[in-house]
Amino acid sequence: MDNEISTQPHGMEDVEIQEWLESLDSVLESSGPEVAAEILERLRAHATVNGIDLPFSANTPYANTIPVRLQPLFPGDQELERRIKSLIRWNALAMVVRANRVEHNIGGHISTYASAATLYEVGFNHFFRARTEEFEGDTVYFQGHASPGMYARAFLEGRLSAQKLENFRRELKPGGGLSSYPHPWLMPDFWEFPTVSMGLSPLMAIYQARFNRYLEDRGMKPATDAKVWAFLGDGETDEPESLGAITLASREKLDNLIFVINCNLQRLDGPVRGNGQIIQELESAFRGARWNVIKVLWGSEWDAIFERDTEGLLVKRMGELVDGEYQKLVVSSGAYVREHFFGSDPRLLQLVEPLPDEALRRLRLGGHDPRKVYAAYKAAVDHKGSPTVILARTIKGYGLGEAGEGKNVTHQQKKLNEDELREFRSRFGIPLNDVDCVEVPFYRPAEDSVEIQYLRARREALGGYVPKRSIRSKPLVADHDDLFKEFHEGSDGREVSTTMAFVGMLRKMLKDTEIGKLIVPIVPIVPDEARTFGMESLFRTVGIYSSVGQRYEPVDVNTLLYYKEAKDGQILEEGITEAGSMASCIAAGTAYATHGINTIPFFIYYSMFGFQRIADFIWAAADMRMRGFLLGGTSGRTTLAGEGLQHQDGNSHVLALPVPNVKAYDPAFAYEIAVIIQDGIRRMYKHGESVLYYITVMNEPYAMPPMPGDVKDGILRGMYRFRPAANGKAKLRAQLFGSGAILNEVLRAQEILESKYGVAADVWSVTSYKELYSDGIESERWNRLHPGEKARVPYVTKCVADAPGVLVAASDYLKTLPNMISKWMPRRLASLGTDGFGRSEGRTSLREFFEVDSRFITLATLHELFVDGKVERSVLDKAIKDLGINADKSNPVIS
Ligand SMILES: Cc1ncc(C[n+]2csc(CCOP(=O)(O)OP(=O)(O)O)c2C)c(N)n1
Numbered sequence: 001m002d003n004e005i006s007t008q009p010h011g012m013e014d015v016e017i018q019e020w021l022e023s024l025d026s027v028l029e030s031s032g033p034e035v036a037a038e039i040l041e042r043l044r045a046h047a048t049v050n051g052i053d054l055p056f057s058a059n060t061p062y063a064n065t066i067p068v069r070l071q072p073l074f075p076g077d078q079e080l081e082r083r084i085k086s087l088i089r090w091n092a093l094a095m096v097v098r099a100n101r102v103e104h105n106i107g108g109h110i111s112t113y114a115s116a117a118t119l120y121e122v123g124f125n126h127f128f129r130a131r132t133e134e135f136e137g138d139t140v141y142f143q144g145h146a147s148p149g150m151y152a153r154a155f156l157e158g159r160l161s162a163q164k165l166e167n168f169r170r171e172l173k174p175g176g177g178l179s180s181y182p183h184p185w186l187m188p189d190f191w192e193f194p195t196v197s198m199g200l201s202p203l204m205a206i207y208q209a210r211f212n213r214y215l216e217d218r219g220m221k222p223a224t225d226a227k228v229w230a231f232l233g234d235g236e237t238d239e240p241e242s243l244g245a246i247t248l249a250s251r252e253k254l255d256n257l258i259f260v261i262n263c264n265l266q267r268l269d270g271p272v273r274g275n276g277q278i279i280q281e282l283e284s285a286f287r288g289a290r291w292n293v294i295k296v297l298w299g300s301e302w303d304a305i306f307e308r309d310t311e312g313l314l315v316k317r318m319g320e321l322v323d324g325e326y327q328k329l330v331v332s333s334g335a336y337v338r339e340h341f342f343g344s345d346p347r348l349l350q351l352v353e354p355l356p357d358e359a360l361r362r363l364r365l366g367g368h369d370p371r372k373v374y375a376a377y378k379a380a381v382d383h384k385g386s387p388t389v390i391l392a393r394t395i396k397g398y399g400l401g402e403a404g405e406g407k408n409v410t411h412q413q414k415k416l417n418e419d420e421l422r423e424f425r426s427r428f429g430i431p432l433n434d435v436d437c438v439e440v441p442f443y444r445p446a447e448d449s450v451e452i453q454y455l456r457a458r459r460e461a462l463g464g465y466v467p468k469r470s471i472r473s474k475p476l477v478a479d480h481d482d483l484f485k486e487f488h489e490g491s492d493g494r495e496v497s498t499t500m501a502f503v504g505m506l507r508k509m510l511k512d513t514e515i516g517k518l519i520v521p522i523v524p525i526v527p528d529e530a531r532t533f534g535m536e537s538l539f540r541t542v543g544i545y546s547s548v549g550q551r552y553e554p555v556d557v558n559t560l561l562y563y564k565e566a567k568d569g570q571i572l573e574e575g576i577t578e579a580g581s582m583a584s585c586i587a588a589g590t591a592y593a594t595h596g597i598n599t600i601p602f603f604i605y606y607s608m609f610g611f612q613r614i615a616d617f618i619w620a621a622a623d624m625r626m627r628g629f630l631l632g633g634t635s636g637r638t639t640l641a642g643e644g645l646q647h648q649d650g651n652s653h654v655l656a657l658p659v660p661n662v663k664a665y666d667p668a669f670a671y672e673i674a675v676i677i678q679d680g681i682r683r684m685y686k687h688g689e690s691v692l693y694y695i696t697v698m699n700e701p702y703a704m705p706p707m708p709g710d711v712k713d714g715i716l717r718g719m720y721r722f723r724p725a726a727n728g729k730a731k732l733r734a735q736l737f738g739s740g741a742i743l744n745e746v747l748r749a750q751e752i753l754e755s756k757y758g759v760a761a762d763v764w765s766v767t768s769y770k771e772l773y774s775d776g777i778e779s780e781r782w783n784r785l786h787p788g789e790k791a792r793v794p795y796v797t798k799c800v801a802d803a804p805g806v807l808v809a810a811s812d813y814l815k816t817l818p819n820m821i822s823k824w825m826p827r828r829l830a831s832l833g834t835d836g837f838g839r840s841e842g843r844t845s846l847r848e849f850f851e852v853d854s855r856f857i858t859l860a861t862l863h864e865l866f867v868d869g870k871v872e873r874s875v876l877d878k879a880i881k882d883l884g885i886n887a888d889k890s891n892p893v894i895s
């Protein structure tokens with residue numbers, strides 16, 4: 001292994017090494033660790049200059065980072081804390097076992113919390129500060145699968161009833177239950193952060209810590225020493241998101257951030273690194289990223305053995321074993337440990353000679369020793385200048401004995417037989433007799449017991465209970481009519497894109513007295529298009545946030561719109577990371593709860609890289625009741641010209657469908673966007689609704705029309721008649737539905753149909769198929785459940801009930817969008833859309849290829865009329881010819 005310590009390199013004399021070590025010890029004693037470190041650094045430089053090739057290693061030996069002599073005194077009552085922890089262990093286990101007795105395979109996890117109990121309890125008793133009036137509180141991301149432990153603790157704290165625990169994983173039972181994992185959507189007074197989709201919480205925690213600094217630097221909250229704690233599994237670190245942003249944390253010097261990685265060396269099905277050492281691997285990754293790394297590997301029982309080992313043999317031996325061996329060793333008998341671990345060297349055997357086998361079996365790991373864990377946490381909260389990660393070694397399923405301790409199957413263990421329950425009871429001293437214990441009752445000592453009194457006192461000292469979610473912000477008051485009115489007027493013939501129109505609104509919102517400061521514009525990068533659209537000028541006006549200000553003279557300093565970074569900059573320009581930007585958006589969009597500040601995020605990105613790329617973060621945001629706006633820029637499969645297959649987005653509105661509280665809009669005109677944003681702010685920040693908005697904006701410039709009368713309600717509900725047919729009395733009639741930039745193609749088709757084919761068509765702007773669909777299924781549901789009452793009519797049906805003629809819809813997204821509302825239309829609906837892979841072409845060619853241009857809309861309309869027997873075949877044939885349509889062109893769906 002690369003962390004091996006060689007005790008006798010190249011036959012060097014023991015005594016010589018000993019002399020070096022002793023002089024270092026004496027420097028350490030007389031002058032302290034800083035001087036010792038400096039000497040070593042100088043030695044390293046000296047060695048390099050003299051041609052000594054020192055191999056790079058980001059690893060330290062396989063030993064505790066904090067030496068015994070620097071370990072602080074444990075400030076709590078260790079015995080009492082152990083008893084409390086044991087009760088929590090019992091109740092956590094009882095929840096899972098009982099739930100599975102009532103309903104086979106309802107699930108739940110015992111072994112994750114069993115291994116992490118000490119890591120949490122030291123936090124609860126000594127570190128996690130609650131949010132109070134005076135102090136913002138620490139922010140804790142609890143590992144999702146450890147939730148039974150958090151519930152069991154809340155039960156002892158008197159915050160959750162036995163009934164609730166009984167209904168673990170059965171929220172639908174009378175009186176309610178507890179959600180399987182942390183879900184603010186399901187338990188909005190309890191959980192703050194959803195963590196169970198692995199990898200999301202470490203990344204969210206990093207950006208949360210960064211956002212806290214942003215708020216401080218912008219003067220929106222006082223600077224405090226509040227911490228963000230994130231508890232992760234070692235298996236979880238394989239998710240790319242887990243380590244994907246760790247360099248941001250160190251670059252930003254986020255010493256308000258602490259990761260605790262529970263290194264039980266196991267994941268769901270087996271060892272995380274059976275043939276390697278996950279702890280050393282993580283250490284080098286985090287040290288390489290300049291984090292402060294604290295390893296907590298061995299418990300206090302090992303201290304004396306290390307003390308006796310003057311030759312460093314023990315550390316060397318520890319570094320030799322791979323995790324697969326460790327997994328076996330820590331659950332083996334003392335005799336096995338003696339033979340297989342210490343037995344590799346007679347000198348090692350000698351070290352443990354005085355210890356009986358039983359003592360060897362009880363050599364605890366660091367993550368199960370409160371004193372070691374306390375020392376690590378204390379060092380982490382006191383550390384300045386960089387984030388800290390604590391790598392704590394534990395045993396998965398600790399205390400489960402034969403029922404699963406350290407076994408590969410332990411993650412899924414949900415049932416214990418009678419003997420196993422009794423053994424667990426005895427091991428943790430739960431005051432239940434042999435008969436009662438097999439019923440696995442919840443156990444809470446009397447309110448005046450020392451345990452409950454102690455537990456309450458500790459939480460009181462730390463400000464109250466954790467986790468706890470509450471809404472701390474006050475609702476906005478203004479209507480902001482004046483702010484948005486100007487955008488109802490149209491652009492007076494000037495060609496602008498909806499992105500440009502949106503940027504105009506953003507600029508105005510930023511100047512508003514009520515919401516100006518609250519706006520948080522977030523961009524991964526400012527794409528070329530956005531520069532042309534005037535977003536650049538925002539850099540100059542509100543500045544790009546940088547925790548160190550601007551340390552260089554920007555290359556474009558002589559221009560009016562130079563790249564301005566500032567410590568109080570408002571824009572979060574995150575770089576090419578949609579995941580990171582979304583995490584910032586989540587932090588900003590949940591600050592109404594976390595900080596009591598109504599920050600309003602506007603996250604602007606390439607629409608293809610949103611729902612498609614970071615859907616799980618958006619799902620987490622929705623679970624967290626995030627408020628704010630996602631702006632899918634350069635959207636529309638045929639509207640983004642030249643970028644081809646990877647970039648052209650005809651998907652995102654379909655992918656927005658599954659997220660229940662996302663309102664998705666595909667507006668065509670500036671006034672539609674103005675209406676949607678104004679209403680969004682009203683709903684989210686005035687009325688406190690748990691919804692968030694997805695709005696696509698395009699880069700195709702065209703004249704923005706004025707709002708045609710009061711169509712606000714229609715815009716918000718999903719559709720309204722934009723331009724009625726000129727000749728309403730015509731014999732041939734049609735209703736055309738268009739969205740986004742394709743609405744213009746529909747308007748052109750309206751003209752062609754009228755002038756060339758005598759078809760009078762009304763044109764509707766469909767701003768949201770999702771809204772229409774949601775309303776439709778809701779009406780159906782209500783009618784099904786209330787057959788005796790007056791049937792509800794879907795909004796879309798009401799709109800088109802009396803609208804004559806054939807029905808044709810065209811959008812820049814998949815045909816499934818119009819298709820899903822067709823059943824609420826009075827007649828058949830023909831849908832045009834952009835199913836298929838994009839092409840690197842201009843808009844005209846793309847719209848021809850995907851068959852969504854005005855000619856294809858015209859043809860579709862004529863075809864519908866033909867099917868209805870309203871026009872002759874010959875009209876169709878001639879139209880195909882006149883419109884220049886190649887009937888044998890390639891099929892975009894499969895080509
Ligand atoms: C993204 C994602 N993939 C898979 C899972 C399923 N899963 C649940 S627990 C688990 C193993 C966890 O291992 P580890 O992170 O080491 O946590 P431990 O329970 O060992 O503390 C997995 C894969 C998940 N929750 N999220």
Ligand SMILES: [Mg+2]
Pocket residue numbers: 233234235262263264265266267272396
């Ligand atoms: Mg694990």
